[in-house]
Amino acid sequence: MSTTATRPQPAPEAADRDSRASLAEWMLERRWPVALAAVLIVFSVWELYGRTLGLPEYILTPSAILASAAELTASGRLVELAASSLQRLVAGFVIGTASGVLLGLLSGVSRRFGDLLDGPVSLVYPIPKITFLPIIAIWLGFSDPARIIVIATACFFPAYLNAHAATRSVDQSLVWVAMNAGAGKLRTILQVVLPAALPRTVAGIRQALALAFIFMFATEAIGSGTGTDAGLGGELFAARTTGDYDVLWAALAAVAVLGGTADALFRWAAGKLTIGQELEAGRG
Amino acid sequence: MSVDNATPVTTETATGATTMDPPAERPQLQIADLGKAFTRNRATVHALQDVSFDVPRGQFLSVLGPSGCGKSTLLHIIGGFEHATSGAVLLDGTPITEPGRDRGMMFQQATLFPWKTVESNVAWPFLVDGWKRDDARARARELLATVGLSGFEGSYPAELSGGMRQRAALARTLGLSPDILLMDEPFGALDAQTRELMQEELTRIWEESGLTVIFITHDIDEAVFLGDRVLVMGARPGRIIADVDIELGRPRGTATKKDPRMAEYHAHFWELIRQQAGQRETARDKPMNDPSGGSS
16 A cells, blocks of 8 residues: 655645545455445435435434334333344254254264265255244244254255255375375365365355344244244334334344344454464455 | 485395395385276276386486376375375385375475464474373474574464475475485476475485486476476376486586576477377377277
């Protein structure tokens, strides 16, 4: 980055251009300012449109959503809802992702195990997982366990499929290097195959995380009441019927913020974990 | 690592079929009637056929051949990574069945673990061997110094140039304390200047170590400059078509490259390869010109 201060006697307008150029450069080098700028632009246009031309009563402006969210947070209601939602999300995500990654790695390492799972997986994969909820609800009702099972099922597939493909595509010569060093099978799997498969596996887990939010919302929307355990999704749909659009939008905003934060944290942690490979791919 | 390679092996007595060898001087590596065939689209392809040669201890053997002549397959079999369909590879009289630290393998692409730093990459085989972490790291730093990579211990492979990656891979391979280095076109992916520097570097390291090296390449000058001896391979089926001792003095360096005999060797090998290519062309044309069919 060039700074104008180090240049000898810059012409005033050139200096101005320079500083603008270096600001743009600074923003492009980091990725978050660009992302933030894009969000701010969308929100400004939305806000401006709402204030000047007006929006229908069921669409709130960003500032009104913020005010509503602040009010609901202050009353503790939003925190309550978010907490019960996140409990289900975390349980479903952890169960689904852990089993998916584990089975995916195993089926990637062992061809026979992979063949065994291949049939069931390709049959169940295309089914919209939300259709399981009413079926499971016959036994368990529209309860937390039923919701968690559906979220877990949804998370399982991207985790499984990516972990499987990642393990299968590990460079043969890396395994040969381990064999050359005299590493045993278990050590080779744990210290070579797994780390080599990590970037793609992590990408699968990230997909699962997004699905966990989607299915958290969806499972709450179906067959739930408005109680404390309704969660953000239940509250949103209840607010729709009662016309409490400020609550509806606050719940929606909460999901967006929680999901976005979770994804950002995940990407940050995953980046730390796979730094060498990120560099290799030119994303360092 | 035996430094004194002039001394004949006297501690072991030769056993088995190789009765024609001088007593007590069994070659370190014996390759006998090696064949490798596989089926592709219902046709049998002979990657290797009747390949036989011996490698005495401490020799730098270049294996020269066009792509597809099975030279990598040959190296993988010696390394124990692939299995031959027929014939045998004997290392100090013992058949090779699996990979081992006595044969250090280097690939065309530096196969460093991208998630580990350079130092951790070189230290890893020591940890596999049960060393303490600190000892492994210290030894890794020594080895990195040997290949001129001091100061890059903490870098990730992605942060190194192609030549530096191969240096690191060489350090890791040397760390196995192998008896034989198996090198599969290790400089093939490097630019011309880096390649020349690496050749000189390898010559220096080899001359100090006294290791046996089998070096695969398709570059004639590289084969001649590095090798005590050059095996030329032909393709389809992969086999040895010439076995030539290189009578250039040692140590070799920049001056060697200007030696007029380099050009003579180059011309000789180029002629062999050209003939080989020509024969293949004729062989391919034959069934069309000759209605009786001819070859199988």
